[in-house]
């Protein structure tokens with residue numbers, strides 16, 4: 182026990198300092214303003230050009246735009262933000278980018294990534310429907326404006342599932358009442 | 372080939388004949404599945420609902436595991452495919468849509484029950500010696516449940532999900548290398564969403580099962596804290612428990628049928644328009660009032676307090692009374708914060724636009 186107390190006594194402060202450093206270091210390192218990248222579509226076609234907007238970056242800041250994934254890292258261009266911290270450009274998706282999942286990223290002058298968005302690259306030739314590298318069934322566009330409203334979806338229902346569930350609910354409740362009654366009898370009988 | 376004799380046997384001789392068979396079968400079952408192991412004595416008071424809240428949390432978690440196992444078959448854990456796949460299973464597959472709604476309501480039930488269990492244990496001081504370890508494993512279980520609720524929200528990839536993720540990555544910036552896997556640029560081989568999916572369906576459930584096993588093992592060996600001289604076999608606990616489990620499942624199924632879960636449009640980064648899943652509303656309220664510091668401090672205060680409870684309240688006295696008052700105050704404050712956040716208009720944080 183004494184050993185343990187001594188060990189905790191020594192290790193405790195060291196652990197707290199180490200944890201403090203671990204917690205503080207990235208907070209200090211990430212002193213950037215983080216921005217938002219908005220490609221016209223999240224499904225990019227190798228060899229095609231892509232409209233790319235960015236906003237909420239530092240004012241008049243130089244940024245490098247890159248495509249990063251297992252297929253490699255491709256520099257797409259450089260841009261300087263305007264006085265509002267925004268930009269609007271067109272970039273060329275490299276023809277040599279293999280199909281797959283990538284991230285489109287913005288990199289600040291000190292090499293830190295300050296914005297990113299997940300995208301998929303598809304091959305230039307027309308491909309059979311449903312064969313996207315990411316398993317989606319069509320081009321995934323960026324919605325123009327965000328919305329907090331639920332989508333007006335009609336939940337799939339079948340009478341078999343609905344009536345089956347209602348019957349199961351009724352049966353479960355009846356069984357529960359029976360079990361509670363018999364539990365009370367058996368407990369009161371001792 | 373045909374047992375002609377049995378057809379001519381009288382009804383009476385048949386019923387008389389089955390009893391030894393039934394008894395023999397029970398004996399066979401008892402021997403092979405150690406049913407008598409369930410006959411250990413427990414306080415009769417443990418048969419009350421306030422001692423069943425932990426087990427009912429486990430029932431809700433089982434419901435989540437079962438429904439989640441089906442959702443895995445339909446969900447596409449890629450950033451571009453996730454939202455579409457959720458939309459498909461809501462609109463295109465009736466049974467799966469119902470199971471998804473059961474999953475959503477099951478998550479709320481698990482969180483309500485775990486807080487009810489925590490409150491009951493806190494009130495009866497079930498954390499006192501020798502049950503401190505039991506309490507601490509419970510605190511970690513609570514954190515894991517919050518982790519599961521958070522990763523589950525993010526998987527929908529809708530507006531609320533994108534906003535939740537932005538908060539988590541901002542918070543991860545303060546957690547150092549420990550939270551590096553929550554940063555989008557952690558590795559180019561796996562998108563963040565797929566990493567969170569891994570956490571949701573494998574890492575967190577495995578940790579939950581491991582810790583729950585320890586929690587249950589401790590309960591089995593230390594017993595529950597009910598002061599009751601009357602002892603009954605644990606087996607008698609199972610009947611009312613099964614009844615409450617059936618009621619819980621039936622209520623969750625009825626809610627799933629009557630109020631299907633929503634899905635917002637695919638998320639757009641840089642905006643904050645929505646409020647989080649209700650179990651996180653108290654953190655959202657703290658963020659409304661104190662910004663990023665509030666978002667980090669609120670869970671810190673809750674979990675810090677919970678961790679200190681068994682140390683602060685060891686025997687009756689001033690410290691015990693103070694701990695109880697602080698606990699009740701914290702609980703009421705949390706409920707008030709949830710109500711305030713639910714009613715107040717949505718706010719944006721972290722420099723996001725509305």
Ligand code: HEM
Nearest residue numbers: 422423424425426428429497505506509510512513595596
């Ligand atoms: C996944 C979540 C949890 C599950 C499945 C669970 C399960 C259980 C079960 C089955 C019991 C037996 C008696 C009863 O239900 O009261 C119990 C007791 C206990 N639990 Fe939990 N629990 C969970 C979370 C927690 C949390 C969050 C805490 C506290 C922070 C906690 C602390 C305790 C303590 C101290 C006891 C012993 C109570 C006594 O003897 O009076 N548990 N738990």
